[in-house]
Amino acid sequence: xxxxxxxxxxxxxxxxxxxxxxxxxxxxxxxxxxxxxxxxxxxxxxxxxxx
Amino acid sequence: xxxxxxxxxxxxxxxxxxxxxxxxxxxxxxxxxxxxxxxxxxxxxxxxxxxxxxxxxxxxxxxxxxxxxxxxxxxxxxxxxxxxxxxxxxxxxxxxxxxxxxxxxxxxxxxxxxxxxxxxxxxxxxxxxxxxxxxxxxxxxxxxxxxxxxxxxxxxxxxxxxxxxxxxxxxxxxxxxxxxxxxxxxxxxxxxxxxxxxxxxxxxxxxxxxxxxxxxxxxxxxxxxxxxxxxxxxxxxxxxxxxx
Numbered sequence: 001x002x003x004x005x006x007x008x009x010x011x012x013x014x015x016x017x018x019x020x021x022x023x024x025x026x027x028x029x030x031x032x033x034x035x036x037x038x039x040x041x042x043x044x045x046x047x048x049x050x051x
Numbered sequence: 052x053x054x055x056x057x058x059x060x061x062x063x064x065x066x067x068x069x070x071x072x073x074x075x076x077x078x079x080x081x082x083x084x085x086x087x088x089x090x091x092x093x094x095x096x097x098x099x100x101x102x103x104x105x106x107x108x109x110x111x112x113x114x115x116x117x118x119x120x121x122x123x124x125x126x127x128x129x130x131x132x133x134x135x136x137x138x139x140x141x142x143x144x145x146x147x148x149x150x151x152x153x154x155x156x157x158x159x160x161x162x163x164x165x166x167x168x169x170x171x172x173x174x175x176x177x178x179x180x181x182x183x184x185x186x187x188x189x190x191x192x193x194x195x196x197x198x199x200x201x202x203x204x205x206x207x208x209x210x211x212x213x214x215x216x217x218x219x220x221x222x223x224x225x226x227x228x229x230x231x232x233x234x235x236x237x238x239x240x241x242x243x244x245x246x247x248x249x250x251x252x253x254x255x256x257x258x259x260x261x262x263x264x265x266x267x268x269x270x271x272x273x274x275x276x277x278x279x280x281x282x283x284x285x286x287x288x289x290x291x292x293x294x295x
Contacts, residue, residue, distance in 0.1 A: 025149070028268060029268060035275045050289070
């Protein structure tokens with residue numbers, strides 16, 4: 001097992017990688033969802049006003 | 052394909068599909084991450100850090116797959132002038148850039164304990180960084196341009212930029228074969244995988260899960276652009292009516 005990377009510090013790297021993934025993916029998902037809902041509501045409201 | 056170039060027909064499919072992609076994608080990502088963190092053993096050499104694989108590989112796949120889709124959308128826009136292809140290309144750019152950035156960041160975090168360095172200017176990392184810059188260039192080129200104001204279609208220049216940028220995709224893929232690299236060689240090929248099955252199976256879950264989430268993000272962004280286009284068209288009609 002020569003050269004094996006060991007130690008509890010490894011989990012800090014794993015947590016950083018997963019944390020960053022959750023944070024950035026969540027931010028883009030959330031902002032895309034909010035922008036879509038807002039735009040579709042605006043479009044529907046304008047259509048109702050015109051009809 | 053031509054039938055679905057109509058935004059109304061597209062929306063009839065995209066509306067229910069967005070929720071499905073989002074729901075199933077989130078479930079698969081959570082299951083894959085849980086399995087990758089708790090149900091598989093650490094690698095015999097890299098130890099626990101090898102678990103970064105389950106987020107790093109999907110990010111790389113989607114960064115490269117995103118640009119391939121963007122270039123295809125650019126090609127369709129140039130050849131058939133489908134109104135939705137330009138909208139699709141615009142919608143792909145931000146999530147594509149996000150996953151490319153995530154690939155670079157998680158790779159760097161993996162590299163420090165494994166290679167002893169955060170960064171190395173080798174073929175794989177440098178070509179992936181070029182992809183990030185290509186996404187940034189595409190976003191800068193298309194954000195607020197004439198095409199965006201006229202329904203979302205791409206200009207000829209932006210479509211050509213997307214196609215020329217696709218040259219970088221095979222370079223990224225073959226970089227670890229063509230040049231000496233700290234990055235390992237291809238682990239998963241058409242002939243099989245060099246990763247043991249005991250470690251491989253959660254990767255299938257996260258790959259599929261993140262791909263579905265990517266699809267959901269693209270659909271949400273396309274729906275937003277289509278809704279904005281409809282608002283702009285109605286406001287123009289209103290202004291015309293008031294003018295007459």
